[in-house]
Amino acid sequence: MPELPEVEVVRRGLQRWLVGRRIEEVQVLDPRSIRRHALGAEDFRGQLLGTRVESVVRRGKFLWMPLNDPELPAPAVPVALMAHLGMSGQLVLQDAGQADEKHLRVRLRLSGEEPSELRFIDQRIFGGLFVTTLVPTPDGLPGGQSGESDAGGDATTASLIAAEAAHIARDPLDPAFSLPAFRQALKRRKTGLKRALLDQSLISGIGNIYADEALWASKLHYARATENLRTAEVELLVENVKAVMLAALAAGGTSFDSLYVNVNGASGYFERSLNAYGREGEPCRRCEQLGLATLIRRDTFMNRSSYFCPRCQPTPRNGHW
CATH class of the missing domain: 3.20.190.10 (MutM-like, N-terminal)
Structure with a gap:
C-alpha cells in the first residue's frame, strides 16, 4: 500500500x-x-x-x-x-x-x-x-x-x-505537527513503539516500511515500551521519520512493483536505499562499517513483518509485543 x-x-x-x-x-x-x-x-x-x-x-x-x-x-x-x-x-x-x-x-x-x-x-x-x-x-x-x-x-x-x-493525527511533515504533544501521547498510550507509530490517531502517514527504517536509524527496537522512552529518543525518532520520508520523496517514493507510479507514470526508486525493510539475512550496513557481520532479522508483527538489527536495536526486557 x-x-x-x-x-x-x-x-x-x-x-x-x-x-x-x-x-x-x-x-x-x-x-x-x-x-x-x-x-x-x-x-x-x-x-x-x-x-x-x-x-x-x-x-x-x-x-x-x-x-x-x-x-x-x-x-x-x-x-x-x-x-x-x-x-x-x-x-x-x-x-x-x-x-x-x-x-x-x-x-x-x-x-x-x-x-x-x-x-x-x-x-x-x-x-x-x-x-x-x-x-x-x-x-x-x-x-x-x-x-x-x-x-x-x-x-x-x-x-x-x-x-x-478529521479523526487522524497530523503527520511529521505537517508544519502544525506538535512534537511535545506527540511525546506526551506516546507516554500515555503505554504500548510498543512500532504499534504507536502505526496508530493513525497518534501520528499519521507512517506505514510498515518507513516505521522499520526510522526505528533502524534511531537504534530502537519495535517493541520498546513507549512509556519508558526518553525525550531525546522521541526527538531523534521523529527526526529520523522525517529524514526517511524526505529521502523517499526525493527519490519519488518506494516502489516494489508496477502498481505504484506518480501522476506521470514514473515509478519511485527509494527501495534501493532501504536499510532494514525487506533485508532479512543481509548484513546490517551500520554493523558492516564497524567490521561486524550482524544480519538483519525479521519477526512476525501484527500479521506483517518487522525488520531490525539485533545488535543495533536490542530486544527490550520489558517491551510491549
Missing part, C-alpha cells in the same frame, strides 16, 4: 497540473471504484461537472481536492473530491489520445491544454474516488499539506479538512 511519501509525490504532481482547471466530463467505467460515493454514479458526475480544482491537500495518506464552481454562489458546505489509493490505485494525468490502460476505472476530462485527462487506474479495486464534505479542523489550523515545498508542502490556508480524515 502506498505510504505517505508515495501519496505526497502524487499530491505534488496533481497540485502542479490540476489547480485552476475545470472538470468538463466524467466517465465512470467501473462503478466499484466509486462505491464510497453512496448516491451513485449520476450524483458523482453531477457533483463534479463544472467544478474547478482549488488545491490538492494531504493529511497522512489521505488525499483530497477542494472544489468550487465559479459560476455558482459558494456552497454552504464546501466539498472535495477524495481519492483513496488502496493497494494499487493510481491517479495519472495523460493526453486524451493516449491509449487506455487495462485497469482504467474513472476518467475526468479537464479544461485547458494537454494533459487533458485525469485517469484513476486500479488493478485490485481496493481504492476509489468519492465526493466528500469539508469540515472545520478541530484545532483551527490548516487541514493538511498543500503547495510544492521540498520540505513536505506548505500548509493550505483553509482550516478545513475532509470529513473522513
